[in-house]
């Protein structure tokens with residue numbers, strides 16, 4: 507197939523695109539390249555389009571068989587940084603892309619939504635796809651709008667698949683250290699101290715980036731009767747935050763670096779919920795097997811010897827990077843062409 511991946515240069519996309527290429531698909535990536543060109547840029551079968559999903563270039567869906575839509579602000583702090591831009595990217599653009607798919611004859615669209623739609627749920631126990639939604643804040647609200655818009659467009663000529671992704675963990679060539687497990691690994695390496703707000707009793711649904719990418723591949727390739735118009739939670743396992751900190755601390759002990767776990771005050775917004783990933787597992791016969799222990803060991807292996815100053819680089823933290831880009835933008839515009847030699 508020829509698959510268009512929006513946001514394919516990001517944390518998840520950088521793991522997903524090589525998997526699609528390895529399975530013989532051709533991939534067109536539409537991305538603003540906030541973090542530069544992806545590592546797979548020169549691979550055969552890849553076409554990069556540096557464009558904003560709010561203004562999809564004409565003809566960008568020509569020859570495309572399926573879309574995987576990941577682009578946009580990808581966490582609460584960046585969405586709150588500019589709620590208006592967030593709404594355009596994470597809500598309006600999704601609906602526009604759905605309409606474009608329909609006029610271009612593209613049937614399948616897999617959407618990277620979020621388990622944070624259940625965030626304010628009052629229910630206890632495992633939340634499945636039928637549970638009441640309770641999005642809090644600009645980010646989750648825009649994701650809900652996108653889900654509804656996609657499903658509104660669903661029909662014989664358009665097959666959206668909504669993936670409510672748990673918080674993702676693990677190594678990616680476009681690394682993020684602002685996601686709970688990855689952040690704990692970074693904090694443990696840098697400060698040898700982890701703060702457990704509210705004692706770390708809160709539950710969080712999690713999934714590894716590698717397993718999540720497999721779920722996207724599965725949904726892009728699955729026959730219509732299994733996935734068309736469906737919503738799936740993508741959850742490897744639910745963990746209590748304290749349990750994650752203990753996994754990270756145990757991995758660092760093996761490096762000879764003991765880590766102190768310290769209790770901190772409850773945060774202003776408490777996130778505490780568990781989700782079931784059974785529907786997707788059963789429907790696609792998928793395992794999503796990577797545990798936090800396995801991924802943490804891999805991260806410690808990859809970053810255990812990295813100088814700690816490097817781990818604090820803003821590029822690993824979406825909001826820090828966005829703020830930096832915004833600060834340097836006027837200077838960057840003013841110094842355009844400064845490195846080009848002047849013709850005598």
Ligand SMILES: NC(=O)c1ccc[n+]([C@@H]2O[C@H](COP(=O)([O-])OP(=O)(O)OC[C@H]3O[C@@H](n4cnc5c(N)ncnc54)[C@H](O)[C@@H]3O)[C@@H](O)[C@H]2O)c1
Nearest residue numbers: 513515516517518537538539540558559577578580618674
């Ligand atoms: N990482 C997680 O834990 C997680 C959990 C649930 C849902 N999600 C969703 O999955 C998707 C991908 O997440 P990620 O972790 O890979 O995020 P990311 O921030 O690493 O990647 C997003 C990519 O989209 C691009 N992008 C942003 N705005 C754009 C625009 N207007 N036009 C074109 N490109 C644009 C960026 O350059 C980046 O390459 C997002 O929609 C996010 O909301 C992520």
